[in-house]
Amino acid sequence: SQTIHQWPATLVQPVGSPLSLECTVEGTSNPNLYWYRQAAGRGLQLLFYSVGIGQISSEVPQNLSASRPQDRQFILSSKKLLLSDSGFYLCAWRHPPLPFEAFFGQGTRLTVV
Amino acid sequence: GIQVEQSPPDLILQEGANSTLRCNFSDSVNNLQWFHQNPWGQLINLFYIPSGTKQNGRLSATTVATERYSLLYISSSQTTDSGVYFCAVVDQAGTALIFGKGTTLSVSS
Numbered sequence: 001s002q003t004i005h006q007w008p009a010t011l012v013q014p015v016g017s018p019l020s021l022e023c024t025v026e027g028t029s030n031p032n033l034y035w036y037r038q039a040a041g042r043g044l045q046l047l048f049y050s051v052g053i054g055q056i057s058s059e060v061p062q063n064l065s066a067s068r069p070q071d072r073q074f075i076l077s078s079k080k081l082l083l084s085d086s087g088f089y090l091c092a093w094r095h096p097p098l099p100f101e102a103f104f105g106q107g108t109r110l111t112v113v
Numbered sequence: 114g115i116q117v118e119q120s121p122p123d124l125i126l127q128e129g130a131n132s133t134l135r136c137n138f139s140d141s142v143n144n145l146q147w148f149h150q151n152p153w154g155q156l157i158n159l160f161y162i163p164s165g166t167k168q169n170g171r172l173s174a175t176t177v178a179t180e181r182y183s184l185l186y187i188s189s190s191q192t193t194d195s196g197v198y199f200c201a202v203v204d205q206a207g208t209a210l211i212f213g214k215g216t217t218l219s220v221s222s
Contacts, residue, residue, distance in 0.1 A: 034210060040155075042213040044199065051208060059209070088154050092210065100144035100163070100203060102210050104156040 002027035006091045006105030019078040021108050023091030031076040031093040038088040086112045115140045115204045119213035124219035126190050130181045134185040134216045136200030147185050190220045
């Protein structure tokens with residue numbers, strides 16, 4: 001069966017520090033991978049998605065970047081964090097064309113201080 | 114891009130009551146999912162329902178793709194049903210999963 005791992009679960013970082021969040025999927029190949037951010041009390045905003053190694057699409061211009069160095073690994077990064085980067089970050093995968101159903105990781109709660 | 118609207122934004126119920134949550138989308142979709150976000154933030158898959166009707170215990174969902182809406186029914190609500198319910202669709206390119214803003218449900222005993 002397929003599983004998705006996301007870490008760390010919680011992170012407190014100072015303003016101006018770098019960020020690296022990692023997401024890996026097991027039990028499937030060539031998945032579509034997604035990074036979402038959820039601000040407190042808000043909906044989910046799509047940040048990046050990837051349909052293959054090295055292929056990254058950005059939905060919203062921001063202080064973040066994403067990379068996919070391996071088929072089942074998706075990394076969210078920042079060189080210098082801003083206070084506004086605080087939020088709940090979720091990674092997801094789905095396997096096109098079937099099944100279309102998307103599955104989410106446990107999320108990382110990032111607080112920038 | 115495709116727009117997803119959920120209503121109502123907030124819903125307060127007494128335990129045992131029934132409720133209907135609605136999701137409208139602005140364009141044709143080839144995927145629609147309902148999720149429940151629990152108090153710890155985890156997104157729980159409820160239904161994958163691009164069309165038709167499905168039921169799982171006290172929950173059921175119906176999607177009328179031709180009229181661009183989906184409904185989530187919760188019967189005999191329990192306090193554990195509290196949380197945020199999201200509907201999400203895949204756009205016509207078949208890649209980006211776009212979420213509505215959610216319905217926050219509070220069930221009190």
